[in-house]
Amino acid sequence: MSEIFSEEKARTAAWFRQLRDEIAAAFEALEDSHATGPLSDAAPGRFEVTETTRASDDGSDAGGGLMSVMRGGRVFEKVGVNVSQVYGHLGEAAQKAMAARGVPGMEDDPRFWASGISLVAHMQNPHAPAVHMNTRMFWTPGAWWFGGGSDLNPCIEYDADTEHFHAQQEVHLAPHGADVYPRLKAWADEYFYIPHRHRARGVGGIFMDDRNTGDWEADFALTQDIGRAFLPAYLPLVEKRRAQDWSDADRETQLLHRGLYAEYNLVYDRGTKFGLATGHDANAVLMSLPPLAKWY
Template identity: 55%
Template sequence: MSDALTIEQKTAEAADWFRTLRDNVCGSFEAIEDDNEGPKADLAPGRFKRQMWERTNQADGKPGGGGVMSIMTGGRVFEKVGVNISSVHGTFTPEFAKSIPGADEDPRFFATGISLVAHMQSPRVPAVHMNTRFIVTTKHWFGGGADLNAPLPVAEDTADFHAAFKGACDRHGDDYYARFKKWCDEYFYIPHRGKARGEGGIFYDGLNTGDWQADFAFTRDVGETFNTIYPALVRRHMNEDWTADERETQLVYRGHYAEFNLVYDRGTTFGLKTGGNVDAILMSLPPEAKWPSPI
């Protein structure tokens, strides 16, 4: 029963799962690199490089956990992809604590999770974002999701991505897909552009139904579903040729993607406000983007 687990046991189980998911996803992506026969097949297959980092608490200068960045750049298929995990703890600043559930009662926190962003060589292969996390204050909850970010959307890809996550949601809650799809559509929106960041997916936060094991099972299913559907979409298009105009479309799209992450993304804000590793936090930014002159 979930009530039999201490909060320390829950955080340890969650952190262990995020490490496992990291290893599984990195394995899937490296297999894609090995199998590519497309326009970049003359390149050596990409491989992840890992770098550990440690965090120091801003409040008292004591160790506050850390994480591992797993980064692949310049691959046959993946131009830049990061699969980062972290487990950090410390104390929120009084100002930031006001925006975090349960932190107004006690500013101490623990957070563990995985964050993934993939920017692709081919404009015909959709970029993607996925993260899942477990947060502890005086309350505790899961959050996360996945969303597709295609410079050149393909209706079949979008439909298959949503169908996969609808299946995951339906296995755990009758209303999950409708709620979490809507949440994703509303969250990943660029107000100053008046447009969505991508083709959507699911997004959830504050998930605590009172059954920790059920919430954890759903979060694991989100990760496993991602590691099934996204590699399938990549393989569907990775050997196709693309044009210079399509590459230009991709670079401009990336500019809009970067704008959202720097201006609106709560994960970016959380990491920077809690003294996280700046390189890991900004891993989501593309390796190359464009902002064409409006004149």
């Protein structure tokens, strides 16, 4: 891959890996500290880490990443924290999609590089909210940009939890301008909406895409703060709800809400479509899907 922007690519990929390591360690510590509830006697969950690869058309090295998935823990029923660094040439369909979004130079030079972290957590306790977080950098010879965000997906909503999640994001984004959090919140409300259900998939969060102000350092710093906001926004909610009593009716509500989540990711999510279209490991791309779900 081209050496153009090599230092920035290396810094970005290293940051995503560092963030992955911090979150995975925090989640395993949460498993270790869980001492009450119906699964308190179970062994604490641990991440299974496997290397992933991206298949290129000509068989050349096209990058890959790490897929880290924990299944059947005390707190997490399934959680994945993946990082990737992929590169190569975009296929014709991906080129057209990028050109339609205004990415310059796609017709002349389809090379690309992308790195990111992707996280989705599905919980044992229906009162503990599911969550999604993703940040990424994308580069082509004609442009670069950052994207991503995080959003809370409770099946049983608590106003106090929603307020805490949003408040932490607002605090972490405040150094980047008073207008940034409101714009990214509104963007998340629009992006994580399910048109065929006429509803949002959760209680929102923050989201951005195609972030290129012309100041790479400033845009990278914003992307880092989106990542830094995640643990203080989310962990206190899990700690508060993980041992709360729940009923069969609560579990039914959880499974139906997961069906909603699966519909969104398979039909609308841009990252899922891109990962599958560019030949990345399908298991890593579809890590976001819940282990169990129901539909009416």
